[in-house]
Amino acid sequence: MTYTAPPYRGLTWDHPRGHDALAASAGGLVHWDVQPLEGFESHPIDALCARYDLVVLDHPHLGEALATGCLRPLDDLFAPRELARWDADSIGPTMRSYAMDGRQWALPLDAATQVAATRTDLTGPPPATWDEVRALARRAPVALSLAGPHAFLTFASVAVALGEEPAAGPDELVGDDTGLAALDLMAALDAHAPPETRTLNPIGLLELMAGTDRLAHCPLVYGYVTYAGRLAFTDAPTAGPGGRRGSTLGGTGIALSARCVPSPELLTHVRWLMSPEAQGDFLPRHSGQPSSRAAWTSPETVAADFYRHTAATCEQAWVRPRHAGYIGFQTAASAVVRAALAGESGHREALARMRALYRASRTPKERHP
Known part of the structure; x- marks a missing residue:
């Protein structure tokens, strides 16, 4: 899909799993930069959010992000029924790992353990x-x-x-x-x-x-x-x-920085990334690793054996502490x-x-x- 709105800046990690599907679906709406895996795991989240509108992050960074006020709460942008549906559709604790202090701060774009x-x-x-x-x-x-x-x-x-x-x-x-x-x-x-x-x-x-x-x-x-x-x-x-x-639990979530002023087109795009179409088909065809339980259990998903043989572990994964x-x-x-x-x-x-x-x-x- 192609958008006419001005582009937003996003940061993800430098691997086909973290980049390819986002870049292929951006349609001119988001320009995605990349950082190495080590930066993704350890770089201060507030410094990244000061430069980017969208940030792909790991859930243990939430405490640091909340302490610095650098993320925009998503429950101000998406309806409760949408968040509840994504929670029910996500494998294991992936969606819940991005909830803290009664707010939702990111959506589980990618599931891994x-x-x-x-x-x-x-x-x-x-x-x-x-x-x-x-x-x-x-x-x-x-x-x-x-x-x-x-x-x-x-x-x-x-x-x-x-x-x-x-x-x-x-x-x-x-x-x-x-x-x-x-x-x-x-x-x-x-x-x-x-x-x-x-x-x-x-x-x-x-x-x-x-x-x-x-x-x-x-x-x-x-x-x-x-x-x-x-x-x-x-x-x-x-x-x-x-x-x-x-x-x-590992995986990544997609978050909006406090500096981001999301347009209707951007919110529509984020909704699409969490949709059955994107999670079950587009992401897997572009090296992505979806968070949708349906994608992890469907025999039709690309590389279905990978998901089927590891889904039980993902369902039972331990969620790390998330304090600052x-x-x-x-x-x-x-x-x-x-x-x-x-x-x-x-x-x-x-x-x-x-x-x-x-x-x-x-x-x-x-x-x-």
């Missing part, structure tokens, strides 16, 4: 439990996703599989038994991992697995439909048969996990350090001038 990726020609059937992952690591190259914030996200997902959601309370990160068991499991697997994998982000891990035989399995990595066919994507491991598939200090905590805690896996600290010491970092992240910044 950590799932298992496997070269089945090298491994046979993918492992379904963490014990099976351990066994596989003794005979094939297996790696965890540890670069950037992903070391903590992997830790959190293992904790969920072990039966405890991190950060269930305002001051406590995770209990001793769960935290130490998660670190012990990660250390056992990391000891066998190809060294080159420790610095690779999810795209790098999937590229290595798809293009070489140096990595056969990653039990927790954010799923990318663009690798479907080359790799087998399946639900995240459980601690045992019938257990919860521990995984940390969370992004910094996630970065610092990941460094602590990596140091523990490298043997630079004991696991009990690492757990204590992560707890202290979490408590500090919850402390209002005005108390520390």
Whole structure:
């Protein structure tokens, strides 16, 4: 579709999954710039919103965004029945992850969570439990996703599989038994991992697995439909048969900055991006990864096996904290996990350090001038 209204500026991330469908549907209404995945994960949201009208963001940035007042609440722009319909149509907690303080701040353009990726020609059937992952690591190259914030996200997902959601309370990160068991499991697997994998982000891990035989399995990595066919994507491991598939929700939402003055044409375009037509057909045909549950469960969706074999994990995914200090905590805690896996600290010491970092992240910044 083509629009005659002046163009808005939007920012998304530099990958076909984040860019292609938005650019192909913009019709002159939105000019989309891109930033690297690492910028998407860590760049201050208020600085981005000062320059752009539309921002594709991750839900943990909400606390920071609300603290700086840089987003426009969407319930001022869309009717309650529209928001309720999108909530009902979205897989797992994707829509709810962008709601905070009683307002809706973004819409789930894209759904993703950590799932298992496997070269089945090298491994046979993918492992379904963490014990099976351990066994596989003794005979094939297996790696965890540890670069950037992903070391903590992997830790959190293992904790969920072990039966405890991190950060269930305002001051406590995770209990001793769960935290130490998660670190012990990660250390056992990391000891066998190809060294080159420790610095690779999810795209790098999937590229290595798809293009070489140096990595056969990653039990927790954010799923990318663009690798479907080359790799087998399946639900995240459980601690045992019938257990919860521990995984940390990712994906992206589309938000309007406080500087944006949306025209009727822009709101119509955002509605279309959330429509069954866009979610079920247009986005998948343009490398997108829709948030619609119908798209994830329909046999007609492009790369339907990718969605069908990972939908249960997405439905059960853990939603990260979204307070203003969370992004910094996630970065610092990941460094602590990596140091523990490298043997630079004991696991009990690492757990204590992560707890202290979490408590500090919850402390209002005005108390520390």
